[in-house]
Amino acid sequence: xxxxxxxxxxxxxxxxxxxxxxxxxxxxxxxxxxxxxxxxxxxxxxxxxxxxxxxxxxxxxxxxxxxxxxxxxxxxxxxxxxxxxxxxxxxxxxxxxxxxxxxxxxxxxxxxxxxxxxxxxxxxxxxxxxxxxxxxxxxxxxxxxxxxxxxxxxxxxxxxxxxxxxxxxxxxxxxxxxxxxxxxxxxxxxxxxxxxxxxxxxxxxxxxxxxxxxxxxxxxxxxxxxxx
Numbered sequence: 617x618x619x620x621x622x623x624x625x626x627x628x629x630x631x632x633x634x635x636x637x638x639x640x641x642x643x644x645x646x647x648x649x650x651x652x653x654x655x656x657x658x659x660x661x662x663x664x665x666x667x668x669x670x671x672x673x674x675x676x677x678x679x680x681x682x683x684x685x686x687x688x689x690x691x692x693x694x695x696x697x698x699x700x701x702x703x704x705x706x707x708x709x710x711x712x713x714x715x716x717x718x719x720x721x722x723x724x725x726x727x728x729x730x731x732x733x734x735x736x737x738x739x740x741x742x743x744x745x746x747x748x749x750x751x752x753x754x755x756x757x758x759x760x761x762x763x764x765x766x767x768x769x770x771x772x773x774x775x776x777x778x779x780x781x782x783x784x785x786x787x788x789x790x791x792x793x794x795x796x797x798x799x800x801x802x803x804x805x806x807x808x809x810x811x812x813x814x815x816x817x818x819x820x821x822x823x824x825x826x827x828x829x830x831x832x833x834x835x836x837x838x839x840x841x842x843x844x
Contacts, residue, residue: 629665
């Protein structure tokens with residue numbers, strides 16, 4: 617129970633929790649009910665920046681979800697030129713994070729960061745398809761030791777106003793390694809290599825660093841159907 621309640625907090629959240637706590641103390645001097653509202657918001661802020669330990673699968677070739685949330689879109693699209701993945705359509709898997717999801721982003725594969733490109737943009741609802749093109753975003757391309765490249769795009773949403781990326785070009789990442797976060801609601805797009813079939817479905821809940829999105833070693837593997 618203690619591990620569930622006392623989840624570690626990412627250091628990016630410390631200043632926000634401290635700010636909420638100070639405001640709460642000020643509110644206590646104004647009116648007691650406001651104090652309890654402040655306490656609730658402070659707890660929520662701590663919960664938002666939580667950084668729980670994840671059990672990362674180590675099987676060779678797996679592509680893991682980089683974010684907690686719901687798989688909102690799976691479609692064939694031409695990737696952004698920022699990713700350097702060519703002009704042919706690729707499968708894009710989008711994971712939408714609401715304000716109650718853990719917002720620490722993790723590397724979907726192990727490999728070398730080939731490029732990181734940040735773009736200013738709008739703050740449309742991150743669940744919309746056009747958010748990939750128009751919203752503020754940060755594109756990261758990772759290449760495996762076998763030469764396979766995957767693109768990951770952090771996309772800001774209606775509430776999100778800050779994309780944080782911890783890595784830069786040339787860095788080497790382990791699978792499940794923390795590479796960034798987005799503050800207060802957003803989405804991540806993952807571009808799979810050509811011919812690789814996703815192993816998730818729209819509406820499925822994904823867990824960063826644990827949920828398998830695809831298997832590069834078995835690119836044609838299909839997700840088992842469920843009889844209903």
